[in-house]
Amino acid sequence: MATPDTEVNPYELLGLTLECTEQDIRTAYRQTSRKVHPDRNRNDPDAARKFHVLTQSYELLLDPLRRLALDAKLRVKAARDERFKSYDNKRKNMVTELEERERAFKKAKIDQQRDEASRWQETEKIKDEGRRLREERENELRRREQEANRPPAEDNMDAPSLDPLDTTIRLKYRLSAHPSLTTPTALAALLAPFGAIDTESIVISSKAPKKSPDKPPKHATALVPFKQIGDAFAAVCASGRADRGMDGIEAGWVGGKEPDILVWLKKMGKLSAQPPPPASRPSPNSSGPAQLPQTAPTASASPFSSFPTSFPDLPSMPAEPKAAAPGVDYEALTLMRLRQAERERLEREILEQEAAEGV
Incomplete structure (x- = not known):
């Protein structure tokens, strides 16, 4: 312009x-x-x-x-x-030619300065990019070196604590396919091949369809607490398997995800993600006080040989107090109330989930 x-x-x-x-x-x-x-x-x-x-x-x-x-x-x-x-014509031509050369020289000089400035900017841009890439490589190498020299975190080595609900599984099934599974005793008998069960703490819920409340319930949901987490793991792995007596029965963890202790065992290579075919096992007694295990079932007693024969040191839950001991009536009563409150909470959870699913 x-x-x-x-x-x-x-x-x-x-x-x-x-x-x-x-x-x-x-x-x-x-x-x-x-x-x-x-x-x-x-x-x-x-x-x-x-x-x-x-x-x-x-x-x-x-x-x-x-x-x-x-x-x-x-x-x-x-x-x-x-x-x-x-001026005469000859001198006019000379002056005109001189002025044109001066203009051309100025234009060439301006173009040269512009090109030099452009090359300098491009060179600086390349230098900045190279400097940035070099810094990124150095930072990445420094980060990898720090990670390599960093001692393993204790949290990754120590076993997570065992939650009281880690041994409890959730069952879902159609009552038309399993009409007999309406009592805790029947469920305990069905799941007895997997391990010992706290029969008294089993919670069963069945609800009629919302659209037809007068009709009998079609589905049932049950919470079954095992005494050993290895037995609960075996039952969950047998979900829907006819050869294990679980045809049409969906088994899963009550928390909606695998317990932390099982995740840790798989991470440490002590538990296979896919257990081998089950082996027969005797039916254990389903009665007695519920205790959180310090050890999983032995290889001869577990239907899954991939489950570890023993757990690392885990804090154990106190067993229910044995009756007839003088001076412990108050403690037994307190534990019984806590157990009843937990059962009611689980029942409410089942009802809320069924209402959300529109069963």
């Missing part, structure tokens, strides 16, 4: 002479700006540039110092033009 100092003559642009006053400049600008304003020339794509050049010329003429320099330049140019008119 042309600048008012060089290619554009501000006086000619505003239609003024060198002898004009400041008031003449303001009046000429006001009149000319109306003609070239972009709002009045929406169809002219060059209107914004023209208005900008006009504004620059107006500001230049109102600046006394800049106007003085411009006047001197214009007078020198006018004197040069007058001298040029007095």
